[in-house]
Amino acid sequence: MRTIFLTALLAVAGCCLAAENVPPPSYLKPWNTVLVYAPDLAWQIDGVSKPIFDALPDEAKFETEHGKLISYYSSFAPIDLTGDGKNEIIVWSHEFYSGGPEFIIMQKRGNRWVIIGEIQGGFTISKRQTNGYADIETWSRHPETYHRLWRFARGSYKLARTEIGPRKDRDDLPYAPFRKR
Numbered sequence: 230m231r232t233i234f235l236t237a238l239l240a241v242a243g244c245c246l247a248a249e250n251v252p253p254p255s256y257l258k259p260w261n262t263v264l265v266y267a268p269d270l271a272w273q274i275d276g277v278s279k280p281i282f283d284a285l286p287d288e289a290k291f292e293t294e295h296g297k298l299i300s301y302y303s304s305f306a307p308i309d310l311t312g313d314g315k316n317e318i319i320v321w322s323h324e325f326y327s328g329g330p331e332f333i334i335m336q337k338r339g340n341r342w343v344i345i346g347e348i349q350g351g352f353t354i355s356k357r358q359t360n361g362y363a364d365i366e367t368w369s370r371h372p373e374t375y376h377r378l379w380r381f382a383r384g385s386y387k388l389a390r391t392e393i394g395p396r397k398d399r400d401d402l403p404y405a406p407f408r409k410r
Contacts, residue, residue: 259366260378260390261355270306270319277305277320284335284342285320302333308354310334310363317345328369334386346386348379362386 282290282300290300301324307316315337322331329350335342350369357364362381369375378390 259353259355260376261357261364261366263353264356264363265308265354267352270308272304272306272321274304276303281305281318281320281335281342284344285333286344289322289333310336310354311361312358312363318342327371328375334365345381345384346379348377348386350375359389364389 277285277300285300285302289302290298292298301322302320303323304321305318306321307318309315310317317334317336320333320335322333324331326349332348332352333344334346334348336345337343346365348365348367350367352365352367355364355366359380360382364381365379365386367375367377367379369377374394376392376394377388379386380389381387
C-alpha cells in the first residue's frame, strides 16, 4: 500500500514540475518576428481623407441628424506592408466589439484606395512576408482568445492559422493600439 501511495505521489509531483517548466502558451505571443506592434504605429486621429472615406464599405458609414455622412473609422496609420516604399494604411474603427476593435487594411491602386483586408483585435505586423506582403497576427476574444495569422493571397489578406486559448479580460488584449506594451 505504501509503495502505491509513494508512486502516486511521485507521479503527481512530476506532473506539477513539468507544468512549471512549460513556456507560456503561443496564443499570447507572436508566432513570427515582429516588424511593428500596433501601439507603435504612427496613428493619425484627425480623420481620414475623402478618397479613403469614399473607399470604406457603405455599412461603415452613417448619416448624422444634420445630414452629414460620417464613419467610426476615423483614425489611420500608414505602414509599408510590401517594402516598395509606398504606404498602405490601416484604418481603425473606434467602435469596440466583443472581439476588440475592427480595422480595414487599404492600398492605393492607381488613383483610388481599395480594401485588401479586414482584421479585428490587437495586432502585430510581421517581418515575414507572403506573396510580397507582410503577414499580420491578431488577437481577439469572443468568448475565448483567438490568435490568428493573416497572409496575403489572391488580392487580399486571408486567414491562414488560428489558435484558441482561454478567455482573457477585456483590458489585457495583447498589442491593441490603445495599449502600450
